Amino acid sequence: MSDSTGQRRPPYRVALIILFLLVTVVVASLSAVLVANVTSWWRPDGVVYLAATAVMLVLSGVLINAVPKVVGDLWRWDGPVAKAASQFTAVLNGPRNRIGIPVVVVALAAGSYFLVPAEGLEPGELVIMAGEDVSPDDPRRTLLDLWNATHPANPARFVTAVGEAEEQFEHMVNDAKEGGRHEADVYLLDVVWMTRFIEDRYIRPLDRSRLPDRDLDDFVDKVRSTGEGDDGELWALPLNTDVGLIYYRTDVPGVDAPTSWDDHSGPGPRTAPTPLHAFQMAGEMATITSLEAVWAANGAVVQEDGRVSPTTDGRQARFDDKDHSGLRKLNTAVQDPALFPGDPEPEDANSEEAVEQFIDGRALYMRNWAVAHEQLTSRQRELDEAGIAFRAAPPPTPSVLGGQNLAISAKNDAPRAAQALIEFLTSAQSQLILSEIGGFAPTRDSVYERLGGEQFSSVRDALRDARPRPAIRCYTEWSRDFRDGVKDVLDEDDEVSDETAEKLMGDCPEG
Known part of the structure; x- marks a missing residue:
C-alpha cells in the first residue's frame, strides 16, 4: 500500500494508532482512579502518591491533546511521530526482543497479580460502635463527613454504646460475642479492653x-x-490517646504548677479557703486516681509496663509499704471535706462533674484528661465572668495512659473497606482535625511537632511518663477488685486484704 507520493505505508500503522489510543485511555482512566482515591492517602508517605497523581494527570493532558497530531502523522506516515514509530518498531523486530518482551510482560503480570494487594474496597455501609463523645465539638463527625463525601460506596456512621465506661464495655461485648447482634463493623475500644477483644477473637x-x-x-x-x-x-490503630494533666488556677495567689502529688491532692497547707482538688472516684476513675496515688508514693503493685507484681509464691498481688502509703494518703484526702468541693462527693464524681466543679471555682486543682482543656476553653465566657484563669501542666508523677483504638469486628465481611476507614481516621491529617477541633491528644509524633503550643507540649511531656493499666482479659473485673482493695486500706487492718490480693492475681473467669 502506497500514499499519494508513491511511498509505501507500513502495514502496522493502524495497529500503532489503536495502540496509542489505548495507552491514552488507560493513562486517563488511571489518573481518574488516583484522583478518586487521593483522600485515602492522608499519611506521611502520601506525598509520593500525590506526586504520582500529578504526573499522571499531566501525562493524560499531554496524550489527549496530542491525539489529533499523532493519529494524523501515523495515518499519513510522515512527520516526527512516524519516524519515532519506525525506529521503535525496528527495535521490536529484533530477534532477542521477540522472546524477551513476552517473557517480561508475563512476569510483570504474574508478579503484580500475586504480590500487589488489591486496592478495591468492598461496597456497603460501615458502622462504628463508640462511646459518647465528651468534647464540645465532636470532630469525629467532621471526619466521618469527609469520608462519606469521598467514599460514596462506603458510607460510615456511628452507633453509640451508652453509659459509663463499664456499661459501654458490656454493650460492645454483647454485640461482638457469639450470638450477639454483630451490628458493628468497627469498634472504638478503650485501650484496657483490647486484650479481651483479642483473646476472645471479637476482632x-x-x-x-x-x-x-x-x-x-x-x-x-x-x-x-x-x-x-x-x-x-x-489488631488496632489508635484514634486518640489520653493522659492525665493537672489543671490549676492562676488567679489565686500561691497556686502554681505542682511539683509533687501532695501539692495538688495532699493535705498540705493551702493559701486560700477554696477546696484543694476536684477528686474523681466514681467507677473506673477510682482505679485511675488510686494507681496514680500509688505511683506517686513509688509503689509498684502495678509496674511500669502494666504487669501486676506478685508475691513470692505468686498467689497474691504484692502491696508493700509504699503502695499502702499512697493509698492511705489518697483515702485520707477524699475523706476530708476541706480538701474536695462536694456536690457530688468524690465517690460519685467523674471527669465531667470535676470539670463543672472547676468551672464553678470550687477547686484549686483538677486532675483530668487532656480533652478537658477543650471542655474548659469552650466555656471561656463563664470562666471570665467568674474571674477564673487556669493553666494545665504535666503531672509531677506518672499518669495512667488512656486512649481509644479502632479495630475491625471479626464478623465484618468487608475488611479492606473497614481498614481503609481506620487508616483514614488515624492519619496525620485526621489527627490534626481531632486535636485542633476537639482537643483530643494526638497519637502521632508528626502531629505534635506541627501543633506546638503549651497545651500539647504538656500532653507530650505527660505521655513520656505515662504508664498502662494491666493488659489482661478480665480487666474490668480486676479494676473492681482493685477498688475494693483501696477501700480495705481504711479498715481496721489498714491494708489490702489477702482475699482481695488473691483476686488481683487470680485467673480470669470465662465468659
Missing part, C-alpha cells in the same frame, strides 16, 4: 502489608503498642 488483625513501616513508626511508641498483641499481630 480480626489488620492487614499490616497495607501499612508502610514509616507510617506506623510515626505513631507514639507506647500508644501504638496498645493495639499490638503478644502474638506480634497488629
Whole structure:
C-alpha cells in the first residue's frame, strides 16, 4: 500500500494508532482512579502518591491533546511521530526482543497479580460502635463527613454504646460475642479492653502489608503498642490517646504548677479557703486516681509496663509499704471535706462533674484528661465572668495512659473497606482535625511537632511518663477488685486484704 507520493505505508500503522489510543485511555482512566482515591492517602508517605497523581494527570493532558497530531502523522506516515514509530518498531523486530518482551510482560503480570494487594474496597455501609463523645465539638463527625463525601460506596456512621465506661464495655461485648447482634463493623475500644477483644477473637488483625513501616513508626511508641498483641499481630490503630494533666488556677495567689502529688491532692497547707482538688472516684476513675496515688508514693503493685507484681509464691498481688502509703494518703484526702468541693462527693464524681466543679471555682486543682482543656476553653465566657484563669501542666508523677483504638469486628465481611476507614481516621491529617477541633491528644509524633503550643507540649511531656493499666482479659473485673482493695486500706487492718490480693492475681473467669 502506497500514499499519494508513491511511498509505501507500513502495514502496522493502524495497529500503532489503536495502540496509542489505548495507552491514552488507560493513562486517563488511571489518573481518574488516583484522583478518586487521593483522600485515602492522608499519611506521611502520601506525598509520593500525590506526586504520582500529578504526573499522571499531566501525562493524560499531554496524550489527549496530542491525539489529533499523532493519529494524523501515523495515518499519513510522515512527520516526527512516524519516524519515532519506525525506529521503535525496528527495535521490536529484533530477534532477542521477540522472546524477551513476552517473557517480561508475563512476569510483570504474574508478579503484580500475586504480590500487589488489591486496592478495591468492598461496597456497603460501615458502622462504628463508640462511646459518647465528651468534647464540645465532636470532630469525629467532621471526619466521618469527609469520608462519606469521598467514599460514596462506603458510607460510615456511628452507633453509640451508652453509659459509663463499664456499661459501654458490656454493650460492645454483647454485640461482638457469639450470638450477639454483630451490628458493628468497627469498634472504638478503650485501650484496657483490647486484650479481651483479642483473646476472645471479637476482632480480626489488620492487614499490616497495607501499612508502610514509616507510617506506623510515626505513631507514639507506647500508644501504638496498645493495639499490638503478644502474638506480634497488629489488631488496632489508635484514634486518640489520653493522659492525665493537672489543671490549676492562676488567679489565686500561691497556686502554681505542682511539683509533687501532695501539692495538688495532699493535705498540705493551702493559701486560700477554696477546696484543694476536684477528686474523681466514681467507677473506673477510682482505679485511675488510686494507681496514680500509688505511683506517686513509688509503689509498684502495678509496674511500669502494666504487669501486676506478685508475691513470692505468686498467689497474691504484692502491696508493700509504699503502695499502702499512697493509698492511705489518697483515702485520707477524699475523706476530708476541706480538701474536695462536694456536690457530688468524690465517690460519685467523674471527669465531667470535676470539670463543672472547676468551672464553678470550687477547686484549686483538677486532675483530668487532656480533652478537658477543650471542655474548659469552650466555656471561656463563664470562666471570665467568674474571674477564673487556669493553666494545665504535666503531672509531677506518672499518669495512667488512656486512649481509644479502632479495630475491625471479626464478623465484618468487608475488611479492606473497614481498614481503609481506620487508616483514614488515624492519619496525620485526621489527627490534626481531632486535636485542633476537639482537643483530643494526638497519637502521632508528626502531629505534635506541627501543633506546638503549651497545651500539647504538656500532653507530650505527660505521655513520656505515662504508664498502662494491666493488659489482661478480665480487666474490668480486676479494676473492681482493685477498688475494693483501696477501700480495705481504711479498715481496721489498714491494708489490702489477702482475699482481695488473691483476686488481683487470680485467673480470669470465662465468659
